[in-house]
Structures are given as C-alpha cells and as structure tokens.
Amino acid sequence: MKGMDRRDFVKATGVAGAAGLAGCIGGDDVGDDGPTVGIIEDRSGNFGLVGTPKWASTRLAIEEINEDGGILGEEIDIFDPDPQSDNTRYQELVEQAIQEYDVDALWAGYSSATREAIRPIINRNDQLYFYTTQYEGGVCDQSIFAVGATARQQLGVVIPYMIDEYGPDAYTIYADYNFGQLSEEWTRIILDENGGNLLGEEAIPLEETDFGSTINRIQEEDPDFIVSMLVGAEHEAFYDQRLSAGITDIPIATSTNMAQGYGHRRLEAPSMENVHCGVNYVEEVDTPASNEYVDAMYDRFDDLEYVNQEGQNNYFSVYMWKEAVEEAGTFDEDAVKEVLQEGMEVDAPEGTIELNGATHHMTHNMRIMRADENHEIDFPGEPEIIEPTFLEEDIGCNLPENPEERQYEPFGPDSPYEDPFPDV
C-alpha cells in the first residue's frame, strides 16, 4: 500500500464495490471496456466445415465496422472461442460470454440441437441472440432472432420445382435429430400442398456412413425424386455411395447439402449430379453485392474454402444489429430488440430482404441451386421472395405483444396442419 493513503484506498474499494454491484444488477458496459460481441461458431469437429465460414463472416463484418469507426463511436470487441461441435462446450462458452464478457449480441451455433442446448441459458439471461443457420422453423422466442431460411422457405421453393420437373413421388432420408425430424414433417406438408406423394422415409443416425441398405430401400420404392436432409461430414458418404450404386439418375432435393458443406467442390464429380438445394445464398450467386462480399471474404481469410449460405446470414445480421444499435442510440439489449421488432429492410449479399418484427424471422430470396455432372452450379428460374409464414399466419406468434420462449412444431397442438401421409 505504499504510495496510497487510507482515503485513496477507501475511494478505490468503494468504486470497485459500486461497479461490482452494478454488474450484479446487470447494466451493460459497466466494469467493461466497451461493447463486445460473442461469435461462438464451430471451427472443428463434425460441423467445423460448415461453421468456419460463419465464424469468418461474423469476424469480417465486425472488422469492417471497426475500420469504419465502430458503432456509436465505439470499437467492438470480439469473444470468439471454438466450441468444437460439442454442445456441452457450447453451454459453458455461452455462460462465459454472458457472465464474463457481458456480450451485447451473440452469434452462436450451427445445429438445431446446439440451439436447443443453449436456449435455456439465453432465455435465463435475456441475451440478444442471432441464430443464423437454415433450420426447421417454429422458434418463437423473444431473445432469439432466427434469421436463416426455414424449412418452409427452403423446401417451399425446391419441392414444387421437383414435382413439376420429375414427378410427384418422393422418398425422404433425414438426419435423426430435431432438425431432420421436423423438416421431414414439413416435407410431408409441402408435398401434399403441391400434389406430391410420399412413398417412404428413413431417419439416419448422425454418425452413420454406410448407406447400402438405405439405397436398396429407395430402389424398392422407385421414387421420382429423393428429399435429403442429411447433415454433417459423416452423412456426406451417402453421395459417393449413391454414385457407386449408380442411382445418380434419381434427382435429389435437399435443404442442407452443397449450400453448407460445399460437397460439389470437395467430392469428385459426378457424385452431386442432379442435386437441387433450396438456398437463400451461396457464393455462386452472381450479383454485384454478392461478388463484393465474396471477394472481401477471400481477401481477409487466405485459407477459406467456401462462402456458404450460413456465412452470409451471419454477415447481414451483424449489419442489421449495427443499424438497430445506431437507431436505438445505445447498446442496451432491450432497446436494440425494440428497434428490431419494428421490422427492418436489409440489403444483404443475397438481395434485399426484410426482418419480420413480430416473429424475429426474415423474408428470403429463395433460389434453386442445381449441380450438373461436372458439379457446375446453376440456378434455374428467378429468385423468389418467400415469407416466413408459419409463425405469423398459422400460429399467431407476436413477440412484441406476447414475449414467448418456445418452439412450435408443424404437427403440434397449436398448428393447423395434420399429417397428410399418416401411413408412411
């Protein structure tokens, strides 16, 4: 205590105590250096491949903003550990981001299983959270902005196209966890709405790599097209086995493959031939806004392999958050959320889209991404703006009025839908 008399000491501890107390009450930016965002995206493990562009895009957006003078004159700090595709680690890191780093906004999680694992922590702390992966839909939660396309938006663009092009009969294979199971239910609804027919379905465990029997079952049913909601690096083995079993002539509709894990770049052609993915964005989208974003990504990250759909969702949502903070004039999460809930138009690399304030979901420019026998990509037809209708119209989710924290399922008690193919 040399050089510090008793009065100074009392003052110092008093200030520290007050800061500590303020911290307990939960005010932002107290006892903190400045605004911080959390970027908790997989860079290793089963989802490392698809998570890396999400992490990179979020970093790029924040760095661009900081170079441009920050937000409200403040530089944004980043907390970005690697959760390694491990849900337990996600829970620890989200706790740490909220408690220790006091993040003002959080981008976290690839899979729906991860989102559900961290959602209780997010809700307990009323943390402003952006979930950006395309997903099964139905999350009506006052702390979460689910800005990726939903199953209804993705399958809603690709399944009608498949029925028109190839015929009505479908066979579904899907990853056996909440995302796949609920997307499979949406497949039934969308098939039925468009005059399609479901011949059969199979849930595939996430770590499965042997698809011999699955392919035999598909052949037994002889569908006009396959609907695939396979997820992760292990499941990609399906595409090579599809090629070596000689069934690339059965076209595939998907909401997951290619757009996230860029199988068309990594697998030898023609294993992804005739695969059609409903996407709101991939780096092949050739518009000035898209090209500018893709160039910036490859300039910043030398060893980046692909700019995927989810990366773009992280990118535009960071800018959307920036605009809301500036309009609110504060980083306070409640104030920012209030601005976002008024709805907002966003100029994203995919085109102009709109945030629906009532449900925290986005409209998207939905496209069909199709690979040919050389894995060249084209987008048949014009991009189609599809609204996230399920929560608003079918459920009546209105978060500003009724701040719920739940997920609605397509065949749940509050949903108007009934299983159109109860025997399959």
Added chain:
Amino acid sequence: MDMTEVPAFVDIFSLVNLLLQFLDSFAFLVLAAVGLVVIFGMMGIINLAHGEFILVGAYSTTLAAVAGAPFVVAVVIGTLTTAVFGILLERSILKRFYDRPLDSMVATWAISLMMIQGTRIYFGNSITQASTPFGSINYGPYSYSAYRVALAGVSVAVLIGIYLVFTRTEFGLKARATIQDADTARAMGVNTERIYILTFGFGSALAGLTGALYAPTLSMSPEVGQNFLVEAFVAVVVGGSSVVMGTSLAGILLGAINAFFSNVYSTFWGRIALLAAAILAIRLMPYGITGVIENIRDRRRAGMSLRESLKIPAVTVLLGGGSND
C-alpha cells in the same frame, strides 16, 4: 419404424440385398479391427490413436489419388506411409509403453488428439476426395456399390495374409516367440527390439490399408478415423485376443446382426443391434469368442469327450461370468 412389422422376403433380390449388406458390414468390421488387434494382441498396447493411423492412410491415399496416381498405387502409398509413420512413433514414444496398458492408453489418446488437430491446422477442415472406383452390381430393381462388396474379398485376403505371416514366416515365428517370452527369445538369438519395430510397423500398415481402402467412400475430414473406432473396439472385444480367428468370427457374427437389422428394419436399428450385441457379448463371453473356444479346447486336451467339453462352457456362456483361467 414399426418393429412389429413382419419382414417380407418377397423375392430372391431382397435376399441378395441382405447378402451384399452382410459382406459390406463384415468387411468394415474386419478392416476396422485388424490393425488394432495386431498391436493389442501381439504387443499389449491399447492404441487409442488407431483411428488416426487410419487417418494417415486415408489422407495419403487421397492426396496421391487426387494428384493423379492410379488407385492401386495410391493404396500402396497410403499403406506404406502409415507403416513408416507407425515405426517412427514406436521408436520415439511407444517403445516406452510396452506392457503398460493403462499408460499406453493415455499416451496414444494424446497422440490421437494432437494428430486430429495437427491435420486440421495443416490441411483445413477437409481435402478434396477421390470417388469410389468400379461401378455398381445391378440385379432386378436394385444395385449395390461393387467396390464395397469387393472389400469383403479384400478383408478375407487380409485375414489369410495375417495368418500366413504369423505362422509360415520366420518373422512370424520370432514375433510369437518374442511376445510369449522376450528374455528367452533374446537368449536364443532373436533381435527382439527389431521384432517389436516390425510388428508395430505391420499393425500400422494394416490400419493404413484400411484407411486407404475406405478413403474414397468417406468424407475426408480430420475426424475420418473416428468413424472406425466403435466398430474396431467392438470387434476386438467380441472376438477376443486371437488375431485371425477372433476378428473373423466377430466380423461374421456382428456383420450378420448389423446387416439383418439394417436391411430388414432400418440403419438406426442396425446400429442399435450392433451395440446391444456387443454388450451381451461382454456379459456372456468376457474373453470374447476365442476365449470360449480356447476353453473348449483346453477341456478336450484334459481328456473330456467332445460332448462333455461343450457342456460346461455352454452353461457358463448362458449364465455368464465364466472364467477361462
């Protein structure tokens, strides 16, 4: 999937489906396990980095194939690279862990973690992969990947090869002598140090061959070796310590169970059945299938009739917990 549904074998083609799925499952189990079982059975090292030996084989094969090498040449490159890698690892680290099974588990686990992360840092989250050679076998409305069926033939050839190496060559004789009693073997003029190196190299080469053969069928990510671990350890536990007989019998038993449930019900039930069978096997045959067989053989040698010698092991198998000592 409704389990009460009665499986209908409507035609011969469905039986062909089942047979091909069995060959596929058998090959995967045997090839996943051979490298592990040689290193464990012969050297007493529980190699938790087994998956990463497979990773070395898979990556070197893929890199060679994508660079333009014919597939067979790429497989040879993958196998040899893994053998060299295994020998370097044995000389630098693992030779300190002989007959220290628990310590060797921790050490090899650490090696596994470092290799996965090292691969990620150097190669990224994936590399471009080669596609499966050959085409398909077509029958009726169905088809199956010819390559995956051919792997069943390769796995049988590998088992025969291992048998011949350990029973018909001078190296095999010396290796078995060294494993049984290293001091005596040394006294008889066997260079045991050299035998350890070669045996470890042989086990590594087998793991590398597995990685090489499955490289075109799997996603090339740093975790590719993890795909084999469950099957490898289950096959070793069910088969017991005998390299050739244990592995083949485990492959047949577990392959049949996995194929039946995958084919008739679903991939999901195939996996559940495989793991349930492993749990039952550990409970009923703590020394694996070969433990039971040795038990019967010992009783025969002790002068019991065949009938008599089968009786008691059968009882222990059914009631569980029998000792083979």
